[in-house]
Amino acid sequence: MTNNANARPRRQLTLQKKQNLTGWIFLLPATILIVWMSFYPMVRAFIVSLQRGKPTALQFSEPLWRNYERMLQDKVFVQSLINTFTYLIIQVPIMLVLALIFASLLNMKDLKFKGIFRTCIFLPCATALVSYSIIFRTMFSYDGMVNAVLVSMHILKEPVNWLNDPIGAKAVIIIALIWRWTGYNMVFYLSSMQSIDYSIYEAARIDGAGAWTQLTKITMPLLKPIILVTAIMSTNGTLQLYDESVNLTNGGPANMSITMSHYIYNTTFVTSPNFGYAAAMSFVILLFVAVLSGIQMKVGDKR
Amino acid sequence: MKKILSVLLVLTLVLSLTPLALAEEDGKIVIWTWDPKFNIAAMNIAADMYHVDHPDVEIEVQEVLSDDIEQNVATAATAGDLSTLPDIMLCQDNSFQKMVTNYPEVYTDLTDLYDFEGFGPAKQAYSIIDGRHYGIPFDAGTVVGAYRTDYLEQAGYTIDDLKDITWDRLIEIGKDVKEKTGYPMFSGQAGSVDAIMIMLQSCGASMFNEDGSVNLKDNEPLKEVVADYMAMVEAGVFVEVNSWDEYIGTLSNGSVVGTFNGCWILATILSLDDQAGKWDITNMPKLANAEGATNYSNNGGSSWAITQGTDVDLAVDFMQMYRNVEFYNAILPTTSAIATFSPAKEGEAYSAPSEFFNGTPIFATILEFGEQVPSNITGAYYYDARNAVSTAVTNAMNGGDIDAELATAEDTVNFAMGF
Numbered sequence: 001m002t003n004n005a006n007a008r009p010r011r012q013l014t015l016q017k018k019q020n021l022t023g024w025i026f027l028l029p030a031t032i033l034i035v036w037m038s039f040y041p042m043v044r045a046f047i048v049s050l051q052r053g054k055p056t057a058l059q060f061s062e063p064l065w066r067n068y069e070r071m072l073q074d075k076v077f078v079q080s081l082i083n084t085f086t087y088l089i090i091q092v093p094i095m096l097v098l099a100l101i102f103a104s105l106l107n108m109k110d111l112k113f114k115g116i117f118r119t120c121i122f123l124p125c126a127t128a129l130v131s132y133s134i135i136f137r138t139m140f141s142y143d144g145m146v147n148a149v150l151v152s153m154h155i156l157k158e159p160v161n162w163l164n165d166p167i168g169a170k171a172v173i174i175i176a177l178i179w180r181w182t183g184y185n186m187v188f189y190l191s192s193m194q195s196i197d198y199s200i201y202e203a204a205r206i207d208g209a210g211a212w213t214q215l216t217k218i219t220m221p222l223l224k225p226i227i228l229v230t231a232i233m234s235t236n237g238t239l240q241l242y243d244e245s246v247n248l249t250n251g252g253p254a255n256m257s258i259t260m261s262h263y264i265y266n267t268t269f270v271t272s273p274n275f276g277y278a279a280a281m282s283f284v285i286l287l288f289v290a291v292l293s294g295i296q297m298k299v300g301d302k303r
Numbered sequence: 304m305k306k307i308l309s310v311l312l313v314l315t316l317v318l319s320l321t322p323l324a325l326a327e328e329d330g331k332i333v334i335w336t337w338d339p340k341f342n343i344a345a346m347n348i349a350a351d352m353y354h355v356d357h358p359d360v361e362i363e364v365q366e367v368l369s370d371d372i373e374q375n376v377a378t379a380a381t382a383g384d385l386s387t388l389p390d391i392m393l394c395q396d397n398s399f400q401k402m403v404t405n406y407p408e409v410y411t412d413l414t415d416l417y418d419f420e421g422f423g424p425a426k427q428a429y430s431i432i433d434g435r436h437y438g439i440p441f442d443a444g445t446v447v448g449a450y451r452t453d454y455l456e457q458a459g460y461t462i463d464d465l466k467d468i469t470w471d472r473l474i475e476i477g478k479d480v481k482e483k484t485g486y487p488m489f490s491g492q493a494g495s496v497d498a499i500m501i502m503l504q505s506c507g508a509s510m511f512n513e514d515g516s517v518n519l520k521d522n523e524p525l526k527e528v529v530a531d532y533m534a535m536v537e538a539g540v541f542v543e544v545n546s547w548d549e550y551i552g553t554l555s556n557g558s559v560v561g562t563f564n565g566c567w568i569l570a571t572i573l574s575l576d577d578q579a580g581k582w583d584i585t586n587m588p589k590l591a592n593a594e595g596a597t598n599y600s601n602n603g604g605s606s607w608a609i610t611q612g613t614d615v616d617l618a619v620d621f622m623q624m625y626r627n628v629e630f631y632n633a634i635l636p637t638t639s640a641i642a643t644f645s646p647a648k649e650g651e652a653y654s655a656p657s658e659f660f661n662g663t664p665i666f667a668t669i670l671e672f673g674e675q676v677p678s679n680i681t682g683a684y685y686y687d688a689r690n691a692v693s694t695a696v697t698n699a700m701n702g703g704d705i706d707a708e709l710a711t712a713e714d715t716v717n718f719a720m721g722f
Contacts, residue, residue, distance in 0.1 A: 254697035
């Protein structure tokens with residue numbers, strides 16, 4: 001090859017160009033689609049976020065960042081922001097730790113019926129968001145299953161109206177989210193744990209390392225990249241939470257469990273439509289996702 | 304690559320600036336509506352009756368949910384392409400002002416095209432924007448008080464004891480009934496404020512002033528309504544549940560004495576075969592102090608709108624069916640859709656007594672109630688205000704000060720209107 005290249009350098013160049021061109025042509029369809037269906041709407045959405053007025057007669061607002069400026073004065077938006085971050089801060093760590101524990105339990109070599117356990121824990125991910133929300137709503141209703149069980153076990157003296165209580169409603173959403181997504185994250189951990197050579201654990205055990213030391217000194221460091229991925233995905237997903245807020249609590253009571261996405265939907269379709277403001281709020285979510293993911297990458301990835 | 308990107312961006316921008324495309328006149332009427340047993344059934348009957356004299360006109364009734372209709376209108380209007388919309392569509396009365404105000408290019412002004420004589424004025428008010436008519440009234444949401452007579456009897460009351468009473472009297476009766484039978488009088492969905500909106504309209508009051516400005520902070524009737532509502536909940540006369548299914552559940556498993564709601568709730572009650580003969584209807588209680596208080600109100604209901612640029616003349620001609628007493632007689636037995644067209648009450652179907660409701664001719668009774676419903680102002684920001692009031696009431700129930708909460712609610716709505 002080197003001989004050949006030295007002999008005919010011009011042709012080598014065209015070959016490389018040709019290869020580049022082929023590469024670009026292969027990339028082109030996907031690129032066009034992404035630009036057209038993803039980037040263009042984002043650009044348009046940003047332009048809309050600077051506008052105000054009736055949906056079909058949007059005009060640039062004065063000043064341009066008016067929609068962004070007003071957001072902080074919007075009590076409902078601030079409440080939705082607080083709610084969403086409450087979900088994020090409480091739910092994501094609990095869920096990821098649980099997923100890690102489940103994954104390491106299922107990764108034990110001498111565990112029987114692994115397949116059944118794995119299926120059981122992953123199964124919630126196969127349920128539709130709306131249907132599981134409705135099931136949770138029914139379970140936590142005033143005369144629902146949860147109250148019946150807790151009262152009959154004498155844990156509660158009388159039924160609690162979970163969904164009509166500001167803290168209760170949030171708690172139910174967090175429980176539902178953990179139930180729905182733990183298995184999903186566990187699968188990521190499990191698959192990468194299976195790629196860790198078992199002899200490492202054996203060696204560690206010979207050196208006298210207990211289960212906890214093995215988890216923190218071997219499993220977790222080796223899983224770091226995948227933990228990072230799940231953390232970013234969960235953060236992203238929680239910030240865009242919508243189905244649970246709509247179907248489980250309908251944002252209530254008194255907007256105490258409404259999420260940002262739910263409020264954006266209301267602003268666009270339920271109340272008198274305000275596309276500019278809704279687009280501006282969407283960009284704020286985008287900003288949060290970007291910043292939080294950035295921080296997690298910086299903290300988590302030391303390479 | 305940069306070049307390609309910029310070309311693409313310019314192209315898409317140009318494409319999005321194409322002028323408003325209108326639907327074609329194709330001599331075919333397409334109708335969007337949502338309930339197979341109710342408004343779809345009614346439109347199918349209308350189509351059959353229209354075909355007798357106009358056999359060549361093709362009419363297609365499509366099932367599209369109310370929320371989807373609103374979203375499709377929003378999408379079509381903002382894309383500037385109305386060709387995806389039908390000729391006629393149904394719209395919830397509470398959304399009508401919002402839709403027409405925000406998407407005026409979609410709806411046909413029917414003021415000079417249709418005769419609105421004979422429709423109840425309160426019903427028409429929902430679809431009148433700036434003095435112009437945009438909607439042809441369909442079903443009434445006239446409020447009835449429906450009660451289990453067997454429960455009332457156990458406590459020593461009859462249905463007549465609940466006729467023409469005030470809320471204060473209702474709370475008295477309710478407490479007594481609860482003591483004797485253990486059942487609360489009413490149930491309702493917490494945070495949905497249906498009950499509060501019904502009570503508010505019963506005295507002709509609204510969440511908005513005539514000029515469209517918000518009227519929550521110093522709205523005396525609203526304060527009376529909230530006070531009465533809270534008193535009912537506190538006394539255990541009105542039990543709050545979390546979801547619509549739970550509300551329907553309280554009726555179907557007989558855990559409440561009755562309910563007050565739009566007359567469409569009777570369709571649900573009528574489906575409870577095991578409770579036949581145990582129900583009766585009368586009017587709802589009224590506010591004791593508010594000016595212009597009545598025992599009549601409205602909740603729900605919908606009206607037909609005609610899309611601009613479509614077969615408007617044909618659609619208007621077809622919609623003459625809704626001024627036809629025969630038509631109302633034909634749809635009543637199958638759909639229980641109660642007209643807002645007064646002459647319809649002369650029809651036979653309306654005066655027939657209902658076995659289920661102890662022989663009361665419920666349809667004629669409801670039409671009679673409907674004529675006495677005071678009109679209210681909904682406006683484009685109705686749902687903003689409704690959500691704000693819901694928050695205020697929930698907070699007040701949890702110990703907040705109602706005056707302060709309503710002031711906050713007014714700020715919230717003003718904030719939304721400030722855009």
